Amino acid sequence: MIKTIKLEEAVGIELAHDITEIRPGEFKGPAFRKGHTVCEDDLCRLQRLGKNHLYVIDLEADEIHENEAAAILAGALAGEGVIWENNPREGKIKLLAAWDGLFQVNIQALAAFNLVDEVMCATLHRHTLVKKGELVAATRAIPLIMKRAAIERAAAIARQNGAVLSVKPLMHAQAGLIITGNEVYHGLIQDSFAPILTGKLASLGSHVAALNFAPDDPETINLAIRAHLARGCNLLLLTGGMSVDPDDVTRQGIQLAGATEMHYGAATLPGAMFLVAYLGEVPLLGVPACALHHRITALDLVLPRILAGERVGKADLALMGHGGLCRDCPECSYPHCPFGKGM
Numbered sequence: 001m002i003k004t005i006k007l008e009e010a011v012g013i014e015l016a017h018d019i020t021e022i023r024p025g026e027f028k029g030p031a032f033r034k035g036h037t038v039c040e041d042d043l044c045r046l047q048r049l050g051k052n053h054l055y056v057i058d059l060e061a062d063e064i065h066e067n068e069a070a071a072i073l074a075g076a077l078a079g080e081g082v083i084w085e086n087n088p089r090e091g092k093i094k095l096l097a098a099w100d101g102l103f104q105v106n107i108q109a110l111a112a113f114n115l116v117d118e119v120m121c122a123t124l125h126r127h128t129l130v131k132k133g134e135l136v137a138a139t140r141a142i143p144l145i146m147k148r149a150a151i152e153r154a155a156a157i158a159r160q161n162g163a164v165l166s167v168k169p170l171m172h173a174q175a176g177l178i179i180t181g182n183e184v185y186h187g188l189i190q191d192s193f194a195p196i197l198t199g200k201l202a203s204l205g206s207h208v209a210a211l212n213f214a215p216d217d218p219e220t221i222n223l224a225i226r227a228h229l230a231r232g233c234n235l236l237l238l239t240g241g242m243s244v245d246p247d248d249v250t251r252q253g254i255q256l257a258g259a260t261e262m263h264y265g266a267a268t269l270p271g272a273m274f275l276v277a278y279l280g281e282v283p284l285l286g287v288p289a290c291a292l293h294h295r296i297t298a299l300d301l302v303l304p305r306i307l308a309g310e311r312v313g314k315a316d317l318a319l320m321g322h323g324g325l326c327r328d329c330p331e332c333s334y335p336h337c338p339f340g341k342g343m
Helices: 040-048 066-077 107-114 148-160 193-203 218-230 250-256 298-307 314-319
Strands: 002-006 019-023 027-032 053-057 063-065 082-084 092-097 101-105 119-123 128-130 135-141 145-147 165-168 174-180 207-214 235-239 261-264 275-279 282-287
Touching: 027 040, 063 066, 063 148, 066 082, 066 092, 066 119, 066 135, 066 145, 066 148, 082 165, 101 298, 107 119, 107 148, 119 148, 135 165, 145 148, 174 193, 174 218, 193 207, 193 235, 193 298, 207 218, 218 235, 218 250, 235 250, 250 261, 250 275, 250 282, 282 298, 298 314
Parallel strands: 174 207, 174 235, 235 282
Antiparallel strands: 002 053, 019 027, 063 145, 082 092, 092 135, 101 128, 101 165, 119 135, 261 275, 275 282
């Protein structure tokens, strides 16, 4: 039950909720926190905030305050790698990354949670790379007071299919690079792939443990793959030979090496000729020539997922079609753009 009190009679009462102050373009946040004891000096400021009445709450047995509700919701939503502090502000609790990694969201479970009346959770897109301490989601109970049963139902939905929100740390891969193509192998042109891929791997905490160059010959490519596996590489990246010309034989070399599964083609532009294969448990990524000309391609969408331990298959590459069209902006702002955000 909520009792209304005139402002001039409110001196000495404790606030039942945060009172928000908004100064357009300057500030939005709590001017007074829940539990603050109102004094005479507060009255003028409260009037400026449009408060002519304050409230005293006497909860019924089946009711719950927004702050307690938010804590229950946060605890149910947060999985491995997601942390939160039980210090709600304006009824909201922020959920943060516990470590660097790839943010994951169970989208179906999140939607079911948000279908419960009077609760909400908003998140970053799944498959977003995040840093330790970065905001990944926020949740709240929408009204000040609500029925406890609704909060418990929402929390149960969040828990029933495992964690809704998590952050997966990235593997520190020992990567092997194989640069294919007669023109590079015979020294007719200088390779540009190795420095690009080395930089991408380094930015994700991995490094190049071995580098080979191979001509457009399936058996030589096969031998280079096997040599990298023998050196202990747990991730392979092959460049070139992914197109449709007769001398594009990289896929044949991968098959000769014993790929247990191979998925050629991703629903992205740039990166339609991207390839994912597996040699036992070792992932192999085929990088088409577009990665030389575009800063961000299908590789940048898939590589973090591989390093986070996902096994990317045909369905994953197909689902990349929604949001998989790069707008080719004059100045690339990725990841602050729509590319790859529909996955």
